[in-house]
Each structure stands twice: as structure tokens, then as C-alpha cells.
Amino acid sequence: MGQARRFGWLAIPLLMCIPVLWAGAQGTPPGGAAPAGQGAPAGGPPPGLVLKFAAPDAARGQTLSRSCAGCHGPGGVSAQASVPGLAGQVPSYTRFQLSVFRAKLRPSAVMQGVASRLSDQDIADLAAYFAAGEPGPAWAADPALRARGAALFQGGDNDRNVIACAVCHGEDGRGADRQGIASVTNLAPEYGLEILHEFRDTPRFGVPHPDAMRIALKPLTDDDLKALAAYISSMK
Numbered sequence: 001m002g003q004a005r006r007f008g009w010l011a012i013p014l015l016m017c018i019p020v021l022w023a024g025a026q027g028t029p030p031g032g033a034a035p036a037g038q039g040a041p042a043g044g045p046p047p048g049l050v051l052k053f054a055a056p057d058a059a060r061g062q063t064l065s066r067s068c069a070g071c072h073g074p075g076g077v078s079a080q081a082s083v084p085g086l087a088g089q090v091p092s093y094t095r096f097q098l099s100v101f102r103a104k105l106r107p108s109a110v111m112q113g114v115a116s117r118l119s120d121q122d123i124a125d126l127a128a129y130f131a132a133g134e135p136g137p138a139w140a141a142d143p144a145l146r147a148r149g150a151a152l153f154q155g156g157d158n159d160r161n162v163i164a165c166a167v168c169h170g171e172d173g174r175g176a177d178r179q180g181i182a183s184v185t186n187l188a189p190e191y192g193l194e195i196l197h198e199f200r201d202t203p204r205f206g207v208p209h210p211d212a213m214r215i216a217l218k219p220l221t222d223d224d225l226k227a228l229a230a231y232i233s234s235m236k
């Protein structure tokens, strides 16, 4: 499958979004200075989104994670189709989401409450713990729907300016920590469909965040989103 087909012309504005995945997700590393080359926008992100933490302690994260297991499953492997698993998630993404819940920028009454009780160090330790886990097992999916989702995810659709999801998320769907790109492998299916609709259909949250997903999903139909949710929830 050629790169040209996977990218389409949309790749240019989209990939320009990536450097804007600034230091918020990365946090301030031990030693203080913000990471170079993360492309922080002028003025910097709102307070509370740049985390300050010492080297993450996954063992401490494991202890803290006990309070998450009731919803996200033991070890962050979700058995509820409407709740995302956390196991195997890239740490920059988990940190960023917890910080935006805490700042009440990403909607979810439940998670805003949970995150309000977490310190920067708690967030870093939890993210390190979950990142070390393996994503949960594949969810069952309708084969025809799944095949359609697989084709879109891996190859895009040049005629409709759909960029292949794999360009950013990887062929295995495991994302990229440095760019804050989420792992989507075996994402709980109902949650997956809901979040795809959220990216495509709702006004952006007040998050100073790139619009990569919003641009990527714009040309997609409801049926495409269903097919993609079926595919990513059942990746091998």
C-alpha cells in the first residue's frame, strides 16, 4: 500500500498539527526545564496542564490504581464496553487526559471528580503504571463491519480525503508517546464509537489541543465511524 494513497492531500495540514502536541502531555521532566522541540505555542498552555513530577513510580501508580479498577477493570483492562481500558495506553496521553479532566476542560462528571483528587505526581505514576500493561483482549466484532473499518484504518480513502488512521496511530494502533497519540488497540467499543462522534460532531473542548482528530474524522460518515469502532476494538 503506497504512502501516497495512505496520506492524501489532507496529510499536510494534519501533520502540521502534530508539533503542536506540546509539552502539556509530556510534563516537566525531572530537572525542571521544559522539553525542547515540543513546539509549545507562544504564551504556553493554561496552568494545571503542564505537570511537574519526579521520575514516575509505577509501583506507586499501581497502588493508586486500585480506586480506578471498579470502572476501568483490574489492571486497567476494561470489561465494560462503555468504559475505556487504560492498560497499554501511552503515558503522555493518559497524563494529558487526566490533566484536562482535572482542569474541567474535558467533559465527564465522573472523571472530573476522580481527577480533582490527583496530584501531578499521582497522574505521572498512574500513567507509568498503566503504560506498562498490555491492552486488553480483542472485543467481538461483526466481520464485515470490521473488514470495512480495517481498510479505512490501514489505507484511508483517497477519493474522499480520508487519511489512514495508521499514519498517526501506527498499523498496530499502539499510538506514539512522544506525540501524545493515543493507543487505540482494543478500545472498548461503545466508548470508542462515542469518542469518535465527540471528535467529529461536538465543538472542541476548551483544550488547547491540536485538531488532528477533528480534521481526520471530518469526511467520515456514521457508518464509517461504526466500522472503525468495530475494527479498533477488535485489533489483534
Ligand code: HEC
Binding pocket: 064, 065, 067, 068, 069, 070, 071, 072, 082, 083, 084, 085, 086, 094, 097, 098, 107, 108, 110, 111, 114, 126, 191
Ligand atoms: C466511576 C467510574 C470511574 C472511575 C472510578 C474512574 N474512571 Fe476513568 N473514566 C470513566 C469513564 C466513564 C470514562 C470515559 C469518559 C468519557 O465519557 O469521555 C473514563 C475515562 C478515563 C480516561 C480517558 C481515557 C481515554 O481513553 O481517553 C482516563 C485516562 C481515566 N479515565 C483514568 C482514570 C484513573 C487513573 C482512575 C483512578 C484514579 C479512574 N479513571 C477512575 C470512569 C471511571
Ligand code: HEC
Binding pocket: 014, 015, 017, 021, 084, 096, 153, 163, 164, 165, 166, 167, 168, 169, 179, 180, 181, 182, 183, 184, 187, 192, 195, 196, 209, 212, 213, 216, 217, 228, 232
Ligand atoms: C494526524 C494524526 C491522527 C490521525 C490521522 C488520526 N488520529 Fe486519532 N488521535 C490522534 C491524536 C493526537 C489523539 C489524541 C487526541 C487527544 O488527546 O484529544 C487521537 C485520539 C484518538 C482516539 C481517542 C482514544 C481514546 O482512548 O479516547 C481514537 C479512538 C482515535 N484517535 C481514532 C482514530 C481513527 C479511527 C482515525 C482514522 C479515521 C484516527 N484516529 C486518525 C491523532 C490522529
